[in-house]
Amino acid sequence: xxxxxxxxxxxxxxxxxxxxxxxxxxxxxxxxxxxxxxxxxxxxxxxxxxxxxxxxxxxxxxxxxxxxxxxxxxxxxxxxxxxxxxxxxxxxxxxxxxxxxxxxxxxxxxxxxxxxxxxxxxxxxxxxxxxxxxxxxxxxxxxxxxxxxxxxxxxxxxxxxxxxxxxxxxxxxxxxxxxxxxxxxx
Ligand code: URA
Numbered sequence: 001x002x003x004x005x006x007x008x009x010x011x012x013x014x015x016x017x018x019x020x021x022x023x024x025x026x027x028x029x030x031x032x033x034x035x036x037x038x039x040x041x042x043x044x045x046x047x048x049x050x051x052x053x054x055x056x057x058x059x060x061x062x063x064x065x066x067x068x069x070x071x072x073x074x075x076x077x078x079x080x081x082x083x084x085x086x087x088x089x090x091x092x093x094x095x096x097x098x099x100x101x102x103x104x105x106x107x108x109x110x111x112x113x114x115x116x117x118x119x120x121x122x123x124x125x126x127x128x129x130x131x132x133x134x135x136x137x138x139x140x141x142x143x144x145x146x147x148x149x150x151x152x153x154x155x156x157x158x159x160x161x162x163x164x165x166x167x168x169x170x171x172x173x174x175x176x177x178x179x180x181x182x183x184x185x186x
Contacts, residue, residue, distance in 0.1 A: 002023075002099065002102055002103065002106065003021075003023045003024075005099075006023060006079060006099055007021050007023075009099075011095050012060055012078070012079070012080065012092060012095045012096060013092070014078060014079075014080035014082055014083075014088070014105055014129075015079075015080045015094055016082070016085045017080075017081075018039075018044055018080035018081045019044045019045060019047075019081075020043070020044055020045070020046070020047035020177050021047060021079055021080060022039040022043050022044065022047055022048060022049050022076060022080065022081070023047075023075070023079055024049060024073055024074060024075035024076075024103060025048050025049050025069070025073070025074050025075075026069065026070060026071070026073035026074050027070060027071055027072065028073070028106070028107060029107070030072045030073040030107055030109055031071075031072075031077070031109055031110045031111065031181060031184075032071075032072045032073075032109055032110065032111045032112075032113060032183060033072065033073045033074075033103070033104055033107055033109040033111070033112050033115055033176075034058075034072055034074045034075075034112075034114075034115055035074075035075055035076060035077060035100065035112070035113070035115060035119045035123060036049060036050060036061060036074070036076045036077070036090065036115045036116065036119055036156065037076060037077055037087070037115070037116055037118045037119050037156070038076055038077065038078045038081060038082050038085075038087070038088045039076055039077075039078075039079075039080065039081040040052050040054075040081060040085055041081065041085065042055075042079070043055075043081065044081035044152075044156040049074045049075055049076055050074050050157075051153060052111045053124055053158075053161060054103070054156070054157035054158040054161060055060055055157070057160060057161060058074075058115070058157045061154075061156060061157065061170070061174055062144060063167050064171075065135065065173060065175065065177060065178040066178070067178075067181075073103070073107055073109070075100060075120065076100075076119075077093045077096060077097070077100065077122045077123075078081075078092050078093060078096045079096055079120050088116065088118075088174065089099065093118075097122065100122075101142050102172060104140070104142070104145070104149065105144045105145055108145065108146070108149075109149060110149070110150065110184040110185060111138050111150050111151070111152070111180060111181055111184065112149045112150070112151040112152075113147065113151070113152055113153070113154055113177065114133075114151070114152070114153040114154070115126065115153075115154055115155075115156045115157065116130055116153075116154075116156030116158075117133070117153075117156075119128055119153075120133045120153035121155075122145035123140055123151065124138050124140070124151065124153075126138070129157075130155060130156075133153040134152070134153050134154060134155060134160065134169065134173055135152075135169070135172070135173055136153075136160075136177065137151065137152050137180070138150075138151045138152070139144060139151060150180060150184065152173070152176070152177065152180075154170060154173050154174070154177075155169070155170050155173070159173055168172050
């Protein structure tokens with residue numbers, strides 16, 4: 001239903017230039033929700049998040065800690081591709097945020113993961129760089145969530161493709177994510 005509402009929503013100008021709505025992908029029962037920044041061209045073409053090159057790396061990252069893509073839920077701070085792959089504006093992110101919040105509330109995950117600095121700042125509002133935010137745990141809360149959600153940030157897979165030397169830290173962060181999930185899931 002939320003996807004349906006969003007497909008009819010005309011409050012975000014990005015929808016006019018995009019081919020498809022990119023609502024999200026995965027399980028409604030997911031214990032982990034991941035949030036990227038914005039759909040790229042492949043995502044726009046297929047209407048699914050993280051299906052281009054960075055999506056393939058993300059799938060491998062998740063598989064390495066025993067989390068198949070179908071077990072998590074993946075979305076973005078905006079639901080349509082910004083033209084020319086520019087960064088979404090703060091206004092575009094703000095207009096989409098209530099929908100992202102609702103996705104998180106409906107799934108009510110154990111863990112929320114921001115992929116990259118822009119998503120981390122949209123969710124956590126701390127105004128710190130990804131280098132400072134990764135490897136730490138925060139909480140995400142909305143009035144409608146029964147309890148705060150443990151939240152962390154990972155380097156964006158597109159950044160890891162450009163900067164493979166950071167994969168060492170990303171691997172450490174993935175292991176911490178696995179341990180946190182095991183702790184919380186009991
Ligand atoms: N990068 C993102 O941040 N999101 C996607 O869906 C794809 C690439």
